[in-house]
Amino acid sequence: MTLINSTPRKDGFRMPGEFEPHAGCWMLWPERPDNWRLGAKPAQRAFATTAAAIAQFEPVTMGVSRGQFLNARQMLPAHVRVVEMSYDDSWIRDCGPTFVINDKGAVRGVDWDFNAWGGIYFPWDQDALVARKVLKIERLDRYKADLVLEGGSIHVDGEGTLLVTEECLLNPNRNPQLTKEKIEETLRECLNVEQIVWLDRGVCLDETSGHIDNLCCFVRPGVVALTWTDDRSDPQHEISLDAYDRLRAATDARGRKFEVHKIHQPEPMTITKEESEGIDAVEGTLPRRAGDRLAGSYINFYTANDGIVMPTFDDPHDGAAIETLQRLFPKRRIVDVPAREILLGGGNIHCITQQQP
Amino acid sequence: MTLINSTPRKDGFRMPGEFEPHAGCWMLWPERPDNWRLGAKPAQRAFATTAAAIAQFEPVTMGVSRGQFLNARQMLPAHVRVVEMSYDDSWIRDCGPTFVINDKGAVRGVDWDFNAWGGIYFPWDQDALVARKVLKIERLDRYKADLVLEGGSIHVDGEGTLLVTEECLLNPNRNPQLTKEKIEETLRECLNVEQIVWLDRGVCLDETSGHIDNLCCFVRPGVVALTWTDDRSDPQHEISLDAYDRLRAATDARGRKFEVHKIHQPEPMTITKEESEGIDAVEGTLPRRAGDRLAGSYINFYTANDGIVMPTFDDPHDGAAIETLQRLFPKRRIVDVPAREILLGGGNIHCITQQQP
Numbered sequence: 131m132t133l134i135n136s137t138p139r140k141d142g143f144r145m146p147g148e149f150e151p152h153a154g155c156w157m158l159w160p161e162r163p164d165n166w167r168l169g170a171k172p173a174q175r176a177f178a179t180t181a182a183a184i185a186q187f188e189p190v191t192m193g194v195s196r197g198q199f200l201n202a203r204q205m206l207p208a209h210v211r212v213v214e215m216s217y218d219d220s221w222i223r224d225c226g227p228t229f230v231i232n233d234k235g236a237v238r239g240v241d242w243d244f245n246a247w248g249g250i251y252f253p254w255d256q257d258a259l260v261a262r263k264v265l266k267i268e269r270l271d272r273y274k275a276d277l278v279l280e281g282g283s284i285h286v287d288g289e290g291t292l293l294v295t296e297e298c299l300l301n302p303n304r305n306p307q308l309t310k311e312k313i314e315e316t317l318r319e320c321l322n323v324e325q326i327v328w329l330d331r332g333v334c335l336d337e338t339s340g341h342i343d344n345l346c347c348f349v350r351p352g353v354v355a356l357t358w359t360d361d362r363s364d365p366q367h368e369i370s371l372d373a374y375d376r377l378r379a380a381t382d383a384r385g386r387k388f389e390v391h392k393i394h395q396p397e398p399m400t401i402t403k404e405e406s407e408g409i410d411a412v413e414g415t416l417p418r419r420a421g422d423r424l425a426g427s428y429i430n431f432y433t434a435n436d437g438i439v440m441p442t443f444d445d446p447h448d449g450a451a452i453e454t455l456q457r458l459f460p461k462r463r464i465v466d467v468p469a470r471e472i473l474l475g476g477g478n479i480h481c482i483t484q485q486q487p
Numbered sequence: 488m489t490l491i492n493s494t495p496r497k498d499g500f501r502m503p504g505e506f507e508p509h510a511g512c513w514m515l516w517p518e519r520p521d522n523w524r525l526g527a528k529p530a531q532r533a534f535a536t537t538a539a540a541i542a543q544f545e546p547v548t549m550g551v552s553r554g555q556f557l558n559a560r561q562m563l564p565a566h567v568r569v570v571e572m573s574y575d576d577s578w579i580r581d582c583g584p585t586f587v588i589n590d591k592g593a594v595r596g597v598d599w600d601f602n603a604w605g606g607i608y609f610p611w612d613q614d615a616l617v618a619r620k621v622l623k624i625e626r627l628d629r630y631k632a633d634l635v636l637e638g639g640s641i642h643v644d645g646e647g648t649l650l651v652t653e654e655c656l657l658n659p660n661r662n663p664q665l666t667k668e669k670i671e672e673t674l675r676e677c678l679n680v681e682q683i684v685w686l687d688r689g690v691c692l693d694e695t696s697g698h699i700d701n702l703c704c705f706v707r708p709g710v711v712a713l714t715w716t717d718d719r720s721d722p723q724h725e726i727s728l729d730a731y732d733r734l735r736a737a738t739d740a741r742g743r744k745f746e747v748h749k750i751h752q753p754e755p756m757t758i759t760k761e762e763s764e765g766i767d768a769v770e771g772t773l774p775r776r777a778g779d780r781l782a783g784s785y786i787n788f789y790t791a792n793d794g795i796v797m798p799t800f801d802d803p804h805d806g807a808a809i810e811t812l813q814r815l816f817p818k819r820r821i822v823d824v825p826a827r828e829i830l831l832g833g834g835n836i837h838c839i840t841q842q843q844p
Contacts, residue, residue: 267570
């Protein structure tokens, strides 16, 4: 429960792959009316459905503000643990701790600097405290990383390989004072990785500056899934093709070539006028205009113990995505959650969850 | 972590004596300016001193509101765990859970109804949620008791005996619809006790309607300490004498007579004009007027693992109280905390702590 003046690498801790065993999953309750339409009521239902889906596979803890405590308690299944926590928004993938483990099963947390995805949502003072609050509740020791980073911008295979995008990690809205080499050094120390695979850009118009977790993820060591489109006129085609080429040319920390599985994206979706009108338009927050394209992707799923909780969009590609994930994770049960209301807030199921090994 | 539809007695759980081993201690950070003078800053220093004193003997967790989170973190020793929690005031003895244990070392909590000591401090909606929030954080199962009760109004010996006052438990401001017999039945079920010893009144002008924990407490089974005054003109004399007589006439659940140790109270203290002027005077809160007598007592101490953390008042009786407690607890180290700032808020060290077995 103390702040450790060292690094996970020095102490023999590593970030495990998401597909490794979990003690549970953390989430935060959606609330802010300048990001979630209609007082976040539709999003709260989607989050509750997601929590219930994950809770089939592992314990779920929901951080809930003072004002929403009783409502969340009411809307969530009784076996979801509700703890009080303040936040600015509900993306615990990004503001929560990155858990690391050692060979003896000890667990610690990395607390990154957080600046709300390059400062696009003001304020972020409460989000910046979430990691340490989670670690205090779980009585886990904490490393403070001197790097602005969100959990959604990293994926590891647990065997020394890290996947990131240049669009995000080298973006001047995060760590303009640091060179690529210095950023790599911090990532190696904090996650205990050897090989960093740099893709170029994230999903088209993803407001996170291209988080990896909407573009590409590990199925297991040596095997990744990549969002894809066959439509060459869609700007996403070029992005996914470039990522595919880089992945095929790369090797992981163990010297393996990657097996890359494409998952065709949903049809391009845009915000409707009705959806836009349900959101407070206030200064300091990214506008949600009618007609804006949403960064839809099936890659933004959560890997639970014995299960996959994935977003669907009432889209013709839903079925193929479900089938592919079932094939890639033959021992896990696939649960799909209608996720448009989460996507409207700027992310998806992976973004609103944080596994605790 | 679920709500249990049974009672501790039926399930083989009992409330242990405070002198039995603890896993730790819970506290809440003082804040409300209509009870604590000067924005609660002097009280916060006294609470921090108390937390540091207890943390010498056992882990301490401090519940802190969103607004005070960073300040409390700064004012408290690093090894005190800080978790976010809302509250109306900071008396976790009264609004927190009463922990119960079984022979196998399992721990659960009783969540009483809470109405702010008979409705004298408005509002109390957040205090009423504290017990369940604590139990969720600790992942402990919860019994909901259908009785308005504060933890400060009960003391047990862990062997079947309960000490209470009629002034508090039979007060129409708590459970006017219940007979004494019905109240006793609920206490037997929730605490797993056989013998309930009823004293008459609590300490003179104690705003809690006479909580037992300011008047009399168990040192160990068969042995109690009682606040006392030799001054026959002090209304406290008659109260303490009556309690003494009742205790000497009573037997405990094992048929033992009580050994009663008197601890002379501090000299009567009153609120100064300066102290009164530092407190917001708002409707719904008990006024703190200059000249009002404070319910000072040395009995309101906390029994920690291997230690006693007790209040002192820069009073001529301090030394004798310290000596008596050291004699009564020969194996525990006595730590005294200057506690006038806590007393000004209406209670003392026992009232602001809650042991977790």
